[in-house]
Amino acid sequence: MFQDLSTLPPDPLLGIAVAYKADTNPKKIDLGVGIYKTEEGTTPILDSVQQAITTLTETEDSKAYIAAQGNADYLAGMQALLLGSDNPLLTSGRISAIQAPGGTGSLRLGSELIAAAKPGATVWVSDPTWANHVPLMKSAGLDLKVYPYFDTETNSLKADEMLATLETLGENDVVLLHGCCHNPTGEDIPLDVWRKIIKLAVEKKFTPYVDIAYQGFGVDLETDVQGVRELAAAVPEMLIAASCSKNFGLYRERTGMIAVISEDADKAEAVRTNTLSIARGIYSMPPSYGAALVGIILKDEELTKVWKAELAEMCERMNSLRTLLVSKLKELGVEKDFSHIERQAGMFSFLGINKEQVQRLRDEYSIYMAGNSRINIAGISKANVEYLAESIAAVL
Numbered sequence: 580m581f582q583d584l585s586t587l588p589p590d591p592l593l594g595i596a597v598a599y600k601a602d603t604n605p606k607k608i609d610l611g612v613g614i615y616k617t618e619e620g621t622t623p624i625l626d627s628v629q630q631a632i633t634t635l636t637e638t639e640d641s642k643a644y645i646a647a648q649g650n651a652d653y654l655a656g657m658q659a660l661l662l663g664s665d666n667p668l669l670t671s672g673r674i675s676a677i678q679a680p681g682g683t684g685s686l687r688l689g690s691e692l693i694a695a696a697k698p699g700a701t702v703w704v705s706d707p708t709w710a711n712h713v714p715l716m717k718s719a720g721l722d723l724k725v726y727p728y729f730d731t732e733t734n735s736l737k738a739d740e741m742l743a744t745l746e747t748l749g750e751n752d753v754v755l756l757h758g759c760c761h762n763p764t765g766e767d768i769p770l771d772v773w774r775k776i777i778k779l780a781v782e783k784k785f786t787p788y789v790d791i792a793y794q795g796f797g798v799d800l801e802t803d804v805q806g807v808r809e810l811a812a813a814v815p816e817m818l819i820a821a822s823c824s825k826n827f828g829l830y831r832e833r834t835g836m837i838a839v840i841s842e843d844a845d846k847a848e849a850v851r852t853n854t855l856s857i858a859r860g861i862y863s864m865p866p867s868y869g870a871a872l873v874g875i876i877l878k879d880e881e882l883t884k885v886w887k888a889e890l891a892e893m894c895e896r897m898n899s900l901r902t903l904l905v906s907k908l909k910e911l912g913v914e915k916d917f918s919h920i921e922r923q924a925g926m927f928s929f930l931g932i933n934k935e936q937v938q939r940l941r942d943e944y945s946i947y948m949a950g951n952s953r954i955n956i957a958g959i960s961k962a963n964v965e966y967l968a969e970s971i972a973a974v975l
């Protein structure tokens with residue numbers, strides 16, 4: 580059966596993680612894999628999550644399957660978080676929301692739904708996009724194309740080129756948009772450009788597909804989804820794949836949701852039943868634990884406050900590290916312009932250095948990042964920023 584399979588190369592980012600672990604240099608810095616880290620370089624369980632774990636341990640009385648659609652408190656809380664608790668869409672019957680294994684599982688479920696509904700559909704992804712978008716959507720049998728997004732020469736959004744491409748799309752096209760904190764560039768869509776995209780989506784009738792894995796990591800929970808909310812209010816149909824991996828720190832618990840907005844309640848029911856049927860054929864029932872914790876947090880006002888404060892702290896820390904790195908580089912007299920890092924949002928930015936310089940940082944200074952110079956901002960700390968800036972200055 581498996582004689583014709585050959586061994587695949589390891590995932591490049593995971594390879595970097597292995598090399599980092601084996602490195603004995605005490606000054607080593609890991610800016611690779613996209614996981615939030617504290618000043619101490621750890622990824623602890625949030626206090627709000629810890630409190631929810633206590634509640635869940637005391638109250639959970641069965642390990643029977645949960646409902647195929649997922650935990651009701653979780654689904655209600657997540658929709659309110661994304662769209663705003665007073666959004667009329669929440670009570671319109673137009674949303675089909677299904678709990679899925681992580682943001683990835685949610686994205687895959689949405690992609691399978693698109694493939695089932697419109698077998699010839701093309702999904703347009705930003706250039707560049709999160710590396711996993713490509714295999715994930717291709718595996719669902721979708722045709723993929725890219726729209727211009729980021730200019731690596733000027734470190735800025737290619738807004739005009741992006742809009743010009745979207746202008747050419749039609750009913751059989753799906754446009755994948757990062758809700759906020761674009762991975763890998765950190766370059767977000769400003770609200771005036773969101774509004775132009777929304778106008779085009781309505782006029783050209785393409786279907787927006789929003790991937791939101793970092794709500795609350797950019798500016799705050801509300802500001803980060805303003806574009807998404809305006810889009811949801813304007814278009815007849817769209818998909819939103821949300822992840823709780825980063826903002827609730829629930830990475831390994833695989834906690835996500837696919838919410839599909841349909842034209843009316845009848846269509847939403849068709850979408851709901853079809854999505855559940857697809858899920859049944861892949862993993863049958865969603866994992867319970869992470870969503871149960873998020874459901875407990877979002878249903879409890881006090882616990883929600885604790886979580887929001889923890890999220891704000893993570894966000895502020897990353898934004899202050901962005902400022903700190905840029906100012907340290909300036910202090911060292913580096914002429915190259917790194918100001919985009921301070922302007923951008925979320926967990927990632929490109930340093931904007933070449934492959935040889937990335938390799939030298941790794942070989943000579945034990946500083947690890949993706950080959951395209953994407954850095955995980957949370958891997959920087961007040962303790963290592965000086966060494967990081969000096970090392971960058973040295974390889975330029």
Ligand SMILES: Cc1ncc(COP(=O)(O)O)c(C=O)c1O
Binds near residue numbers: 822823824830
């Ligand atoms: C842009 C983007 N979308 C989705 C995900 C999915 O995350 P997960 O499957 O861990 O919830 C990630 C994780 O890195 C991401 O960066």
